Amino acid sequence: MNEETLYPLRNTHATEQDPQLWNWAHNATLGNRQQLRRPQNEAELQQLVASHHGKIRVIGSRMAPGRMLDIAASGDLLLDLSALSGLIASTDDTVTFAGATLLSDVYDCLTQMDRMLASSPGVISVQTLAGAMATGTHGQGLQQSSLADEAIMIRLLMADGTLREFTPQDSEFGAVQVSMGALGIVTAVTLRTRPAHIYTCFKTAxxxxxxxxxxxxxxxxxALSKAWWFVDDNQMHVWNAREATAEETQAYQQNNREVVKQNEGEGNSQLNQTIDQTLEHMHRDTQIRGEGGKQFRTVTRFRDFSDVTGDIYQLFCRGIAVPQINVEIGVPLAKTPQIISKIKRWYAENQPHMHYPIIIRCTGASSGWLNPSAQQETCYFGFVVYYADDGTLSEAGLHFLTEVEKLLAAEGGRPHWGKYYNQSLYNWGAIYPQWDAFRALRSQFDPQQKFSNDYLAKLFD
Structure with a gap:
């Protein structure tokens, strides 16, 4: 598979008025806009699915690579379920949301309830709840795993238009948790909640x-740890968070529940030179000058950094949605030290061009059959290349992604389903113990492959 296929260029002239429906990054078309349907309620969606005999894909927020969502035949359907969103019900320790609810709305609702999920949030909150679960979206911290692992009920619209509710007591629950949309359409999810905790995050270079x-x-x-590895300078920027002390929590409450910077005005400048060098690489790669672009804010915030206190969403849901090529591979935590050493040796031998620091997050084991953290504590290595203004990508940056993915795949790595990866590098049955069981369940749930497309067919058929 060549880089052009793996990492498509971006159409900078694409608009929402085009007859083709584009994914969010405008690097792939999903189908013709005439194929799009917007059911207004669950009953209307049921009727639509039951009566349709072609292929069906839910587009969610269109954040995933286009290949996951595309529909080829003119008679196939693309579904926009944005009308089926919002809070459905809540108890003292659960919330039930419609599947198309944006994560930002989930987190805002929980904050108003003074509740939180046990799972740490992913950085981008404009994903839908169902889409984030279906691809194994995760945060950081060994005391938790992915978003899907907080679900205690998933309502699935089956290919025949009927509804089924799955709970952890059902043998198929692990398959439904992370399904890539291959088993049906998630219309509602019940999530466990717990009282909101306040954290103090210590930032270190x-x-x-x-x-x-x-x-x-x-x-x-x-409890929570995230790191950025600036390999060129042999530097780390690390966020380590623990629950706030009573004094720190009081200061946060007195600040109207806004993030409190510790040692205000005394930011740590230790990384500033490294940040300037990284920005220069990014400017050169993207042909964008100045610092107004969103992609540059993802690293400029490391300048003059300071420790902070806030809730988990304020501190860790900090992603900036910018079109990019994002590769993230999870490897067994137990093998991570030797893998880090292997990356260091590879870098020393090849001196590759670094477009952006390596992002490192770890999670606990997942119960999802196809979760990249399935059955093992996992360390995720993330790699980013931003698009230039003209829609092109840094060849050197892409070469780095390609080569490091090969290295991690050879160590038993599992790619994040919602990001980019080279499918030819992976023996799915070898790295996922439940792979064949999932394939069998897919055939049982959707015998006509109504929810399939070329991407899923290549994976499972």
């Missing part, structure tokens, strides 16, 4: 010399 030992230790010592 340090050498990557002992990263092999440091990374597992950070994740054992702190």
């Amino acid at each position: 340090l050498s990557a010399d002992t990263l092999e030992q440091d990374l597992p230790q950070w994740n054992r010592d702190f």
Whole structure:
């Protein structure tokens, strides 16, 4: 598979008035706009699915790579379920949302209830709840796993138009948790909640010399841990968070529940030179000058950094949605030290061009059959290349993605389903113990492959 197929260029002239429906990044068409349907309620959706005999795909927020959503034949349907969103019900320790609810709305609702999920949020909150679960979206921290692991009920619209509700007591629940839309349409999800905790996040810049030992230790010592590895400069920027003390929580409450910066005005400038060098690489790669672009804000915020106190969504749901090529591979946590050493050796030998720091997050094991964290504590290595203004991509940056993915795949890595990856590198049956069981369930739930497309057919058939 060549890079042009793996990492499509962006159409900078695409608009919402085009007859073709584009994915969010405008690097793939999903189908013709005439194929789009917008049911207004669950009953209307049921009727639409039951009566349709072609292929059907839900487009969600269109954040996924286009290949996951595309429909080829003119008689096939693309579904916009944005009307089926919002809070459906709540109890003292659960919330039930419609599947098309944006994560930002889920988090806002929980905050108003003074509740939170046990799972740490992913950085981008404009995904739909069902889409984020279906692709294994996760945050950071070994005390939790993915968003899908907080579900205790998933309502699925089957290919024949009937509704089924799955709970952890059902043998198929692990398959439904992370299904890539291959089993049916998720119309509602009940999630466990717990009282909201306030966290203090300690931000540190340090050498990557002992990263092999440091990374597992950070994740054992702190509830939440995230790191950015600036390989060119052998530098780390690390966020380690623990629950706030009573004094820190009081200061947060007195600040109208807004993020409190510790040592205001005394930010740490230790990473500033590294940030300037990274920005220069990004400017050169994207042909964008100045610092007004959103992509540059993702690293400029590391300048003059300081420790902060806030809730989990304020601190960790900080993603900036910018069209990009994003590759993220999860590897067994137990193998992570040796994998870090392997990346260091590869970098020393090849001196590749670094477009952006490597993002490192770890999670606990997942019960989802096809979750990249299935049955094992996992360390995720994330790689980003931003699009230039003309829709092109840095060839050197893409070469780095391609080569590092090969390295991680050879170590038993599992790619994040909602991001980019080279399918030819993976033996799915070998890395997912429940792979064949999922394939069998897909055939049982959707014998006519109504919810399939070329992407899913290549995976499972």
